[in-house]
Amino acid sequence: MEENIALNLRRRLLQWYRKHKRDLPWRRTTDPYAIWVSEVMLQQTQVTTVLPYYERFLTRFPTVSALAQAGEEEVLALWSGLGYYRRAKLLHRGAKTVEMQAHGRLPAQAEALKKIPGIGPYTAGAIASIAFQKAEPLVDGNVIRVFARLFALRGHSRDPRLQKKVWHLAGQMVQGKQPGDFNQGLMELGATVCRAVSPACERCPVAAFCRAKHLGKPEAFPENPPAEKIVRLTRAVAVCEREGKILLVKRREPRWFQGLWELPHDYVPVPEAAETSLKHFLHRSLGIRMKNPKKIPLTRHSITHHRIASHAWHAQITGRARPKQPLEMLDFFSIPQLKNTALSNFDRKVLKAGGLLKTEG
Numbered sequence: 001m002e003e004n005i006a007l008n009l010r011r012r013l014l015q016w017y018r019k020h021k022r023d024l025p026w027r028r029t030t031d032p033y034a035i036w037v038s039e040v041m042l043q044q045t046q047v048t049t050v051l052p053y054y055e056r057f058l059t060r061f062p063t064v065s066a067l068a069q070a071g072e073e074e075v076l077a078l079w080s081g082l083g084y085y086r087r088a089k090l091l092h093r094g095a096k097t098v099e100m101q102a103h104g105r106l107p108a109q110a111e112a113l114k115k116i117p118g119i120g121p122y123t124a125g126a127i128a129s130i131a132f133q134k135a136e137p138l139v140d141g142n143v144i145r146v147f148a149r150l151f152a153l154r155g156h157s158r159d160p161r162l163q164k165k166v167w168h169l170a171g172q173m174v175q176g177k178q179p180g181d182f183n184q185g186l187m188e189l190g191a192t193v194c195r196a197v198s199p200a201c202e203r204c205p206v207a208a209f210c211r212a213k214h215l216g217k218p219e220a221f222p223e224n225p226p227a228e229k230i231v232r233l234t235r236a237v238a239v240c241e242r243e244g245k246i247l248l249v250k251r252r253e254p255r256w257f258q259g260l261w262e263l264p265h266d267y268v269p270v271p272e273a274a275e276t277s278l279k280h281f282l283h284r285s286l287g288i289r290m291k292n293p294k295k296i297p298l299t300r301h302s303i304t305h306h307r308i309a310s311h312a313w314h315a316q317i318t319g320r321a322r323p324k325q326p327l328e329m330l331d332f333f334s335i336p337q338l339k340n341t342a343l344s345n346f347d348r349k350v351l352k353a354g355g356l357l358k359t360e361g
């Protein structure tokens, strides 16, 4: 890349970012731990979704040490509803490592950051550049899109060759003052102007340098990745109630969320088999029966390329509940307790559809 182009592009992006950046809580701090938490939460997740979680998480765990000392159950409960729970577990593990090895102080260099569990090249670049002002690049989906368009790069966003090129370009361009603002400017541009669909080129600060725009087809870059085959699954789910409390279980080997509580459920080949299979499952794995089960409206949920339909029933139960294979533990939770329990989003949806949790809960 020619040096004067890089300089001009950089300058314009920085000017634009300072003027137009959204006021977000993690932009009001240089605390590397707070930036770490925000970057982990923001992976695959919208800013508006993250905001309340971020505030709650940092109020409860304001430092690396506070997080390191917490139990996993509480960390997952505070993450509950945000999805991608592996992130929370790795963040927790990372905090324990930093606490043990460096008394809670995060290193400033990206290479050292990458050695902490759960911190990959993107998060290391974010912490090093934003908290410590190191000229380290970062590349996420927004940055790939912006660079692919600016330089009309071939390939789709998951193509390692395109990603390598973008890392290289980002590494060249981050050199200079305010690397943290430069990186955030790139991501902000991708999130608010250079959107995947209908990019707002007319108000783009770097439009003069953009090859994709000059070619008249910004949306053609990057190319669409090959579509993943959609897998459809049907779940039969039980909302079992006893004395006003709801039964939750943990599996030895859950399909999705290790460590989370879940409603008792089984996967069935067809929806017509759901109620009968569920009754067998409850009897076999818990030793209980549902009394006059009432159907809960169908709920749907997506996890990666899986589309999951939950057919659920709500009932009082008879029998003494005891977990057997594939379940390993159970407990009963009052409705207020459920709100703060580490429970997956698709089970929350079922409870909301059954009127047991409020929509905002």
Ligand code: SF4
Pocket (backbone or CB within 6 Å): 146, 149, 150, 193, 194, 195, 199, 200, 201, 204, 205, 206, 207, 208, 210, 211, 212, 213, 218
């Ligand atoms: Fe994106 Fe359009 Fe700006 Fe190019 S000109 S970077 S396509 S918003």
